[in-house]
Amino acid sequence: MAGLYIHIPFCTHACPYCDFSFELLRDGRVGRLLAALEAEAERRGREPPWPDTVVDTVFLGGGTPTCLTDRQLDRVFRMIHDSFRVDPDAEITVEANPETVRTSKLRRLRALGVNRLSIGVQSFSDEILRRLGRRHTADQAVRAIVLAREAGFENVNLDLMFGVPGQAALDWADTLERAVSLDPEHVSVYGLTVEPGTEFDRMEKEGLLGLPDEARHVACYYQALDRLSTAGYRHYEVSNLSKPGFACRHNVSSWNGGDYLGLGPSAHSHVAGRRLANTRGLADYLSAMDARGEAIDMDETLTVDERIHEYILLRLRSVEGMDTGVFRDRFGDDAMGKRDPAIHTLAEEGLLAERGSRICLTRKGLALADSVCAYLM
Amino acid sequence: MSTEHIRNFSIIAHIDHGKSTLADRLLEMTGTISPLKMRAQMLDNLDLERERGITIKAHAIRMSYECPDGQAYSLNLIDTPGHVDFSYEVSRSLAACEGALLIVDAVQGIEAQTISNLYLALENDLTIIPVINKIDLPNARVDVVTGQIVDLLGIEPDDVILTSARDGIGVEQVLRAILDRIPSPEPDDSPLRALVFDSIFDQYRGAVPYVRVMSGEIRPGMDIMMCSNGKRFEVAETGILRFDKAPVDALTAGEVGYLIGNIRNVADASVGDTITDASRPCDAPLPGYREAKSMVFSGLYPAMSEDYEPLKEALEKYQLNDAALVYEPETSIALGFGFRCGFLGLLHMEVVQERLEREYGLTILATMPSVEYRITTTAGEVLMVDNPADMPDASLIDSVEEPFIQAQIVVPHDYIGNIMKLTRDRRGVYKAMEYLDPTRVALQYELPLSEIVFDFYDRLKSISRGYASFDYDFLEYRASPLVRLNLLLNGDLVDALSIIIHKDKAYEWGRELCQRLRKIIPRQMFEVAVQAAIGGRVIARESIRPLRKNVTAKCYGGDITRKRKLLERQKEGKRRMKQVGNVELPQEAFLAVLDIRGEGAAVGG
Numbered sequence: 001m002a003g004l005y006i007h008i009p010f011c012t013h014a015c016p017y018c019d020f021s022f023e024l025l026r027d028g029r030v031g032r033l034l035a036a037l038e039a040e041a042e043r044r045g046r047e048p049p050w051p052d053t054v055v056d057t058v059f060l061g062g063g064t065p066t067c068l069t070d071r072q073l074d075r076v077f078r079m080i081h082d083s084f085r086v087d088p089d090a091e092i093t094v095e096a097n098p099e100t101v102r103t104s105k106l107r108r109l110r111a112l113g114v115n116r117l118s119i120g121v122q123s124f125s126d127e128i129l130r131r132l133g134r135r136h137t138a139d140q141a142v143r144a145i146v147l148a149r150e151a152g153f154e155n156v157n158l159d160l161m162f163g164v165p166g167q168a169a170l171d172w173a174d175t176l177e178r179a180v181s182l183d184p185e186h187v188s189v190y191g192l193t194v195e196p197g198t199e200f201d202r203m204e205k206e207g208l209l210g211l212p213d214e215a216r217h218v219a220c221y222y223q224a225l226d227r228l229s230t231a232g233y234r235h236y237e238v239s240n241l242s243k244p245g246f247a248c249r250h251n252v253s254s255w256n257g258g259d260y261l262g263l264g265p266s267a268h269s270h271v272a273g274r275r276l277a278n279t280r281g282l283a284d285y286l287s288a289m290d291a292r293g294e295a296i297d298m299d300e301t302l303t304v305d306e307r308i309h310e311y312i313l314l315r316l317r318s319v320e321g322m323d324t325g326v327f328r329d330r331f332g333d334d335a336m337g338k339r340d341p342a343i344h345t346l347a348e349e350g351l352l353a354e355r356g357s358r359i360c361l362t363r364k365g366l367a368l369a370d371s372v373c374a375y376l377m
Numbered sequence: 378m379s380t381e382h383i384r385n386f387s388i389i390a391h392i393d394h395g396k397s398t399l400a401d402r403l404l405e406m407t408g409t410i411s412p413l414k415m416r417a418q419m420l421d422n423l424d425l426e427r428e429r430g431i432t433i434k435a436h437a438i439r440m441s442y443e444c445p446d447g448q449a450y451s452l453n454l455i456d457t458p459g460h461v462d463f464s465y466e467v468s469r470s471l472a473a474c475e476g477a478l479l480i481v482d483a484v485q486g487i488e489a490q491t492i493s494n495l496y497l498a499l500e501n502d503l504t505i506i507p508v509i510n511k512i513d514l515p516n517a518r519v520d521v522v523t524g525q526i527v528d529l530l531g532i533e534p535d536d537v538i539l540t541s542a543r544d545g546i547g548v549e550q551v552l553r554a555i556l557d558r559i560p561s562p563e564p565d566d567s568p569l570r571a572l573v574f575d576s577i578f579d580q581y582r583g584a585v586p587y588v589r590v591m592s593g594e595i596r597p598g599m600d601i602m603m604c605s606n607g608k609r610f611e612v613a614e615t616g617i618l619r620f621d622k623a624p625v626d627a628l629t630a631g632e633v634g635y636l637i638g639n640i641r642n643v644a645d646a647s648v649g650d651t652i653t654d655a656s657r658p659c660d661a662p663l664p665g666y667r668e669a670k671s672m673v674f675s676g677l678y679p680a681m682s683e684d685y686e687p688l689k690e691a692l693e694k695y696q697l698n699d700a701a702l703v704y705e706p707e708t709s710i711a712l713g714f715g716f717r718c719g720f721l722g723l724l725h726m727e728v729v730q731e732r733l734e735r736e737y738g739l740t741i742l743a744t745m746p747s748v749e750y751r752i753t754t755t756a757g758e759v760l761m762v763d764n765p766a767d768m769p770d771a772s773l774i775d776s777v778e779e780p781f782i783q784a785q786i787v788v789p790h791d792y793i794g795n796i797m798k799l800t801r802d803r804r805g806v807y808k809a810m811e812y813l814d815p816t817r818v819a820l821q822y823e824l825p826l827s828e829i830v831f832d833f834y835d836r837l838k839s840i841s842r843g844y845a846s847f848d849y850d851f852l853e854y855r856a857s858p859l860v861r862l863n864l865l866l867n868g869d870l871v872d873a874l875s876i877i878i879h880k881d882k883a884y885e886w887g888r889e890l891c892q893r894l895r896k897i898i899p900r901q902m903f904e905v906a907v908q909a910a911i912g913g914r915v916i917a918r919e920s921i922r923p924l925r926k927n928v929t930a931k932c933y934g935g936d937i938t939r940k941r942k943l944l945e946r947q948k949e950g951k952r953r954m955k956q957v958g959n960v961e962l963p964q965e966a967f968l969a970v971l972d973i974r975g976e977g978a979a980v981g982g
Contacts (some may be wrong), residue, residue: 190930214925221926237932254937268936275938300938310941345959349903369928373904374947 002049003057003250004084006076007038007264008065009282011098016133016199017192019042021266022063023282028271028326030072033264033282036289038079043293045083049271050261056087057250060114068095070108077112086113091155091249093118098136098144114196115250117148118157118186120121124178125171128164133199138178145182155246157186162220164192165210168327172220180231185246188239189224191217225363238317238361238369255314265295308335313373321353321360342376380562380631384555385453386506386590387471389498391488391846393752395510399480399542399551402452406548407440407452409619435635437575437587437618437783443830450556451621455574455589457494462722464850465667466575468497470666472591473574473633476504478551481527483509483517487813488578489787489844495529505530506554513541514862525814537931562631565796569593569601569654571636572663573629576646578697582637586646589619589633591663593654596627601638604662608645609655610638618978643700645909648650669701671719672780673830674747674763674942676707676873677733678701678715680740680964681953685714690735694714695729707764711873711957712742712967717764723830739786742967744873746830751778751854765875768861771912778854780826783808786837787819787847795840796820803828823852827877837947862887862916864894865908869958874970880911893969895919898962905960917959 010025010033023029044050058080066075080086093116094109101119109117123129123236124138136144148156158179162172194200194211203209212220225235233241237255240248254260254270262269262278265285269276277298279285287327288295302310315322326338343359346352351365351372365372390396403409440452457463457470471477477498481487498505507526512519523537538554539546571588571826579585588595595601599612614637628634635663640646647669651662662935679688689706696702702725707717709954730743749763753775763769770809784805788796790812800807800822808821829849837845862883864874878886887909898921927942954961 191926191928193930218925238928266936268938270937277936277938298938306941306945308944310937313939313941313944346902349959351902367926367928368902368924370944370947371924372926374944374951375902377944377948 001056002053003253003260004055004269005059005262007061007267009063009265010067011063011064012067013135017242019198020197021280025067025196032286034072036286037263039289041079041083044261054087055084056090057253058090058092058248060094062095062098064100065094066100066105070105073108091116093250098141101144101147103147103151106147110152110343116155117153119144121158124175128167128171131164131166136225156184157188158184158186161190161192163212163217176227186242187228187233190239214368221367236319238366255318308375312376316373317369321358323358325357339376346372379908380564382450383631384603385474385562385633386476386555387455387457387474388480389494391490394482394933395542396480402542402545402548406552407442409440420504424730430755430922438621439617452555463724467494470574471498471501471503473572474503475562479505479507480510481522481526483511483519484514484521486522486817489785489848490846493785493848504559506558508540508551510540510542513544520815550811565630566593568657568659569595570659570663571595571652573646573648573650575763576643579641584640584643584646585635585637585925587635588652590628590630591609592630594629595636601652601825602658603653604651605655608641608962612636612638619903641755641879647700649746671703672722673720675718675726675818676715676744677718678712678742680742682713684739688739691733691739695733709873711871711955730780742964745876745970748780748827748830750877765861765877766872768877776856777859779854781823781852781855782826782849783852784822784824786847787842789816790818792841793818799836803833860911863910864890865910866957866960867906872958883911884916891917891919894966895921897966897969900924901961
């Protein structure tokens with residue numbers, strides 16, 4: 001079993017905080033991308049282990065996959081099925097932005113087998129959406145969810161964002177209430193991170209951004225965890241909560257060290273301890289595909305230490321934590337033993353909890369996940 | 378050559394008064410080296426010496442000069458280190474001479490160092506030739522400076538030579554005065570006595586002492602003996618010092634040169650020692666020898682712990698050329714493995730650190746300089762402690778004594794008030810004041826050495842707009858109310874930040890140190906309490922708020938590599954820090970202590 005990720009880099013406009021690989025949607029570009037994706041899928045699909053692997057999760061991310069036309073989406077799915085063996089019960093997710101969602105497109109996606117829709121709502125406050133540079137309104141977000149339900153989506157995720165400049169405690173509380181009232185199966189709550197090179201980064205450096213302070217940021221995070229838990233959502237990863245049985249299988253599998261193949265610009269793959277990535281920009285991706293039929297620009301086989309580091313960071317980000325017994329089996333007693341004092345310190349400081357053979361981040365530790373993981377590396 | 382035509386002389390001058398330039402002119406004029414071939418200021422041949430404009434090691438060079446009347450002379454110029462840290466070395470270089478040029482800048486006038494070195498020269502019965510240099514400068518004060526010199530030396534104004542070494546003015550007169558006024562060495566064929574005034578280390582030939590032969594002669598094949606330790610060596614080569622070593626058949630009384638004798642250890646060729654003939658030893662060694670004494674101590678640690686071995690090798694190699702550096706391994710809880718080093722003084726310490734970093738490519742963390750305290754315990758035991766971490770608990774101490782120095786400060790009288798305030802802040806005891814001329818005074822103070830090892834010289838310069846000059850000599854040990862001040866992070870002792878300090882200054886120091894560390898230590902996952910304590914009593918406290926948030930929201934799109942590398946970089950950043958208990962302490966913390974500049978917040982630790 002394995003995952004398949006396809007990166008559709010197009011957006012109708014640039015969001016000032018986003019540092020994912022994206023391109024503005026223009027005529028002609030989509031066609032060239034799809035042709036390249038088809039070539040890449042065909043080539044990879046013939047290489048081991050893919051001919052003998054059943055794909056049980058598919059994820060169309062971006063960018064904004066839903067800004068493709070119906071016919072373009074058809075092509076993507078034809079390509080998937082032509083090159084890979086997709087499990088009939090596979091989880092198939094597509095990311096969507098509210099302003100790109102129409103009933104006809106949602107129906108088309110359902111018809112193509114898509115059973116999970118991840119909607120980039122971010123906020124139910126028009127003021128906050130404006131600050132985030134989003135093109136949709138709160139009403140459009142609500143309508144997108146209603147339409148998704150009408151089209152038959154029974155597994156819907158909402159992306160919500162906190163720590164946004166100008167976001168008052170009440171704004172965030174209101175956004176959480178409205179999210180809960182819409183009853184999605186899954187919610188991702190992201191603290192705004194100012195990434196280097198983004199418009200927000202420039203504004204921050206010029207002192208124009210006005211981010212909420214750390215205490216406020218963390219309070220919003222806990223507020224979300226509390227409100228959503230009360231509403232029956234289970235917190236399963238730093239930023240992710242779902243109703244029982246609705247954790248995102250695609251992501252969970254990749255965090256558990258499962259194999260996945262990524263197609264398209266900037267897409268990453270993982271096959272049996274080997275990590276690969278395609279070149280980031282669309283133009284570079286297209287020319288690499290033209291020239292050599294592939295676009296890999298990173299290919300690393302992890303050293304033992306790197307595997308340990310990866311394991312720690314992935315396991316600790318999951319709320320169930322890391323099983324020290326499994327760690328010991330995989331990496332040996334020494335690797336575990338030399339981390340015992342650090343684990344002890346972190347536990348004493350209330351950042352890690354020891355539950356039987358498992359260690360996991362406490363509530364306080366979740367907000368410091370990066371520091372804690374680095375401390376244990 | 379008969380001694381009649383030999384002149385051995387030295388140059389005494391304050392920094393920047395033109396010593397090197399005048400020496401260069403003499404070298405040119407005697408044809409010792411052509412101006413074209415000469416790197417500016419030939420005598421300062423260490424990069425560091427050039428940069429700082431000071432001489433750290435003694436140098437010697439022989440010039441041959443043929444007088445217009447046809448008589449040939451040998452002139453040995455023995456240059457002296459230009460800093461108070463090396464006053465013993467200076468005194469030995471002067472002891473190798475019969476005369477000295479006293480160079481005084483026509484604008485600056487006499488400085489503290491000039492006076493100290495002049496006294497050393499007079500103690501050694503040297504003939505002084507006073508020279509006022511830089512007379513071409515528009516603000517030259519030839520009359521005033523002449524007056525200073527006349528008063529100081531009790532000579533006639535006519536004896537003073539006026540020069541501009543840069544333009545070559547008056548240099549010939551200087552040369553003439555060297556021949557006419559400085560006595561030639563006395564011939565003496567009693568058993569060999571040769572004074573070691575410097576030594577260098579040659580990786581193929583071992584330690585090479587530079588000597589002045591006072592009596593007898595020294596030639597290859599002879600067995601010689603070091604008077605200080607009785608060690609014997611066979612002389613393989615004798616020679617004179619040009620720009621290179623030039624072998625000669627023998628060195629006889631009155632001559633200056635070098636000898637090579639398979640001396641493996643520089644400590645066996647130490648400055649001030651007397652070399653004699655092993656088969657016909659002298660009755661008594663030359664007076665004035667003493668072992669190099671460390672005055673200032675500091676721990677040197679590699680910034681990266683894996684550089685311990687390279688640091689050890691660097692110290693070993695360095696010591697071959699500088700027997701005055703002493704070191705032994707020490708361990709610090711905060712800094713790991715390193716070395717406790719003893720230095721002649723502050724400049725010596727700086728020079729050693731800088732050269733170790735520069736010439737051996739190391740990054741070094743130095744702990745705060747300390748002096749050596751004499752501690753008498755309640756059990757009546759006497760301990761010498763140069764590392765605050767070694768100071769016993771207060772309950773076990775009967776008394777603590779610290780080294781005091783006799784300081785000489787020369788300054789324009791406008792700044793007397795500032796100097797008095799500074800010295801009072803540094804626990805100085807005023808002794809005397811003397812006017813050198815109507816506008817300049819020489820002040821005498823007794824000061825604890827610990828109060829000047831730290832930021833004294835810079836302060837002195839800044840409160841006098843650079844005009845004050847300063848020199849000192851060790852005086853004696855005196856009892857003082859000193860305490861050990863510890864720095865704690867979350868209750869754990871940072872031994873490398875402990876100091877021994879006067880009890881009246883402990884509070885201010887503790888407060889300042891805590892405040893600084895609060896700014897330097899990055900926020901961590903837990904609160905960090907920064908405390909300064911004397912024994913069990915906390916006298917200052919700051920706290921560093923814990924980090925509340927450090928989490929990357931998204932970890933998908935499959936890019937786990939980027940995430941891992943981000944955390945590995947965080948981890949790497951921490952590896953450069955020093956771990957104290959559960960607190961990560963950046964290296965800057967150890968450096969920040971070195972520039973605590975609160976008025977009056979001087980330390981002894």
